[in-house]
Amino acid sequence: MPKQKKKSKKQLEDELAKIAEEQLESEAQEKAEADEKEAARQEQEAKDLEERNAYREEEKGRLAEEQEIVTRMKGERKRSLDYEQSKLQDKIDWLKFISCTSRPNVAYESEITTYVTMVREERSDREDMETAIGKCKAAEEVVGDLLELYCKACEEGDLARQEWCLQYIRQIRELEIELIDGATAYLLLYIEKQEANTHSQVYLQWGNANDEMKVGFWGHLQSKGFRAKQIEHSKIQIGLDLPKSIALQSIGHCIGVRTCYTEFDSFQGKDPVQMSIGGMIRVDLLSIPPFSKKMKGWTVRQVPTPGQELLRLPYPNTEHTTASTAIALQPCKIDYKVPARIIVGKDPVVSWWDATTDTWSTDGISEITWEEESRKMSFSTARLASFAITQVRHIDLPYKHWNLRPCEEQVVELTIEAARYQLQFMISEEGLRLKGPQLPELMDVMFEKGHGEAGNLSGPSGRRPRVRSPATLLNELRECGLNLMPKDSDAEQLDGYTPKHHDTQARAYSDLSEIAAFYDIASSIHNKDLPHTKALVRIKENALQEVFDPLEPGCDSDYQAVIFMPNKCFFVQSLEGIRPCKETLMDGHATHASLYHCIEKQPTPGPNHAEQLQRLEVTSSNVRFVEAVRQTMQLMRLLSFV
Numbered sequence: 001m002p003k004q005k006k007k008s009k010k011q012l013e014d015e016l017a018k019i020a021e022e023q024l025e026s027e028a029q030e031k032a033e034a035d036e037k038e039a040a041r042q043e044q045e046a047k048d049l050e051e052r053n054a055y056r057e058e059e060k061g062r063l064a065e066e067q068e069i070v071t072r073m074k075g076e077r078k079r080s081l082d083y084e085q086s087k088l089q090d091k092i093d094w095l096k097f098i099s100c101t102s103r104p105n106v107a108y109e110s111e112i113t114t115y116v117t118m119v120r121e122e123r124s125d126r127e128d129m130e131t132a133i134g135k136c137k138a139a140e141e142v143v144g145d146l147l148e149l150y151c152k153a154c155e156e157g158d159l160a161r162q163e164w165c166l167q168y169i170r171q172i173r174e175l176e177i178e179l180i181d182g183a184t185a186y187l188l189l190y191i192e193k194q195e196a197n198t199h200s201q202v203y204l205q206w207g208n209a210n211d212e213m214k215v216g217f218w219g220h221l222q223s224k225g226f227r228a229k230q231i232e233h234s235k236i237q238i239g240l241d242l243p244k245s246i247a248l249q250s251i252g253h254c255i256g257v258r259t260c261y262t263e264f265d266s267f268q269g270k271d272p273v274q275m276s277i278g279g280m281i282r283v284d285l286l287s288i289p290p291f292s293k294k295m296k297g298w299t300v301r302q303v304p305t306p307g308q309e310l311l312r313l314p315y316p317n318t319e320h321t322t323a324s325t326a327i328a329l330q331p332c333k334i335d336y337k338v339p340a341r342i343i344v345g346k347d348p349v350v351s352w353w354d355a356t357t358d359t360w361s362t363d364g365i366s367e368i369t370w371e372e373e374s375r376k377m378s379f380s381t382a383r384l385a386s387f388a389i390t391q392v393r394h395i396d397l398p399y400k401h402w403n404l405r406p407c408e409e410q411v412v413e414l415t416i417e418a419a420r421y422q423l424q425f426m427i428s429e430e431g432l433r434l435k436g437p438q439l440p441e442l443m444d445v446m447f448e449k450g451h452g453e454a455g456n457l458s459g460p461s462g463r464r465p466r467v468r469s470p471a472t473l474l475n476e477l478r479e480c481g482l483n484l485m486p487k488d489s490d491a492e493q494l495d496g497y498t499p500k501h502h503d504t505q506a507r508a509y510s511d512l513s514e515i516a517a518f519y520d521i522a523s524s525i526h527n528k529d530l531p532h533t534k535a536l537v538r539i540k541e542n543a544l545q546e547v548f549d550p551l552e553p554g555c556d557s558d559y560q561a562v563i564f565m566p567n568k569c570f571f572v573q574s575l576e577g578i579r580p581c582k583e584t585l586m587d588g589h590a591t592h593a594s595l596y597h598c599i600e601k602q603p604t605p606g607p608n609h610a611e612q613l614q615r616l617e618v619t620s621s622n623v624r625f626v627e628a629v630r631q632t633m634q635l636m637r638l639l640s641f642v
Contacts, residue, residue, distance in 0.1 A: 151471035243330035
């Protein structure tokens with residue numbers, strides 16, 4: 001191969017110059033293309049921005065125009081509701097009037113305060129336990145009236161009124177405990193008049209096993225101490241095993257042990273995480289005052305200092321504990337009967353009330369045993385205090401899924417798959433009733449007491465199904481141990497849950513309640529992942545009241561997803577089987593001020609569209625039903641905890 005001729009210096013320089021020139025031309029061309037693309041991008045962005053601004057202006061105008069219509073429609077709905085409720089209230093007021101009750105009208109604060117003052121002033125220092133318990137039962141009737149007012153405030157979303165009611169409920173129940181304390185002080189002052197056994201011990205009990213309030217007392221009329229003592233108040237089904245260490249820590253005292261059970265919890269609502277169920281049992285170690293003495297025909301009795309009529313002895317006594325007694329400190333064993341309406345889990349927790357932190361504590365509680373057949377709860381405790389079965393407030397949260405289905409004219413069935421149970425409710429203009437689960441504990445919530453024929457709706461022994469206002473029924477379920485009235489604070493205990501915006505929820509519950517009689521409404525798995533200002537549900541027209549399974553994959557496309565926001569709602573392309581949630585508007589649809597407008601202005605209305613819209617109008621004939629659905633959804637917070 002012939003040897004190539006070496007390029008001259010000039011040839012090399014020319015080649016380099018040519019390469020440099022080509023590179024400059026290429027860079028210039030690339031820059032021109034980039035500038036052209038950037039200009040096109042900026043032009044497109046400006047165009048998109050202009051279109052978005054134009055859409056927002058058009059949307060703003062449309063929503064403002066529709067909002068005027070919505071405001072008028074909601075106003076008419078409220079007027080119809082107020083009129084219908086006023087007729088019901090007139091009937092209730094008349095029934096109360098002809099009952100000639102002497103209870104205060106709890107709607108007026110002055111009557112409540114006057115009642116509390118009169119009960120305190122009329123209390124005698126010589127009031128026995130039976131009289132005190134009778135007054136407590138009368139006070140619970142006033143509490144019942146306040147609870148009715150509280151439930152009404154819950155249904156109306158009036159937080160200030162709710163707190164007002166709870167404040168006076170606590171005051172009256174504190175008064176009840178004061179009455180029991182006063183009667184106990186009188187008992188201790190004249191304890192020598194009570195019949196004692198050969199071991200100088202007094203056994204007393206007031207009430208029966210199923211009473212809402214019952215009291216037991218055991219007293220040892222000698223100060224020299226006693227061996228371990230087993231106390232059985234068989235009439236009220238409360239038992240105590242007192243260790244000898246109680247006597248060792250109360251040297252110099254004649255002691256008594258009072259056990260007071262109430263179906264109510266004096267500290268309800270104070271602990272933000274725990275809630276009590278099945279009432280509260282208070283166990284107090286008391287010092288019996290010095291006995292009276294006979295002197296020259298006179299009976300001399302030491303009168304306690306005012307405010308110290310009832311001297312409680314701490315157990316364990318940390319102030320006077322010696323090394324020997326500290327070592328010998330033993331737990332007390334307590335057992336009591338839990339009411340039949342309380343749902344107790346397989347592994348119940350018993351706690352004592354810690355007044356220093358205003359919370360329930362399990363420190364020192366052991367050997368918890370639950371006997372389901374006899375409904376006896378027993379446990380050992382290292383201290384004497386106020387005890388209750390406790391559970392976390394969010395034990396039945398979150399909801400796995402829920403759906404509403406029309407089943408009769410102005411009657412819908414609500415099914416909720418909660419954390420522990422699947423629950424079915426029936427909602428009608430009369431209110432809310434529980435249909436399932438058919439647990440023995442819930443029979444008195446589901447059916448009226450007594451016997452009688454109730455047609456096709458008859459329950460056990462012909463008992464008639466029980467219908468109450470939504471808040472009343474849900475409050476009763478909470479007392480049974482099923483908390484379906486969550487608060488925002490409960491979301492803090494659940495991983496990944498944030499309460500939906502108040503305005504979003506209010507708009508959704510109000511709009512959905514108006515279509516509930518003719519549409520299936522179901523929860524969506526995507527709802528949890530959306531921002532707190534957005535809530536997603538699925539709806540399906542069901543005018544023929546057929547039964548569909550919203551969880552069936554084959555039915556996914558039959559449901560239409562709708563997103564609610566504080567100021568609007570709209571149909572979207574979301575499907576349950578596709579993640580993430582597709583928030584794109586349905587073809588031909590737009591955002592609207594209400595769900596009614598979304599249905600009214602759909603791009604391809606059916607042949608019976610006008611008739612369909614007419615059915616969705618809220619009138620005096622269906623406003624109570626619509627309101628019952630709205631209240632139920634709001635109280636259960638169905639959009640925040642699913």
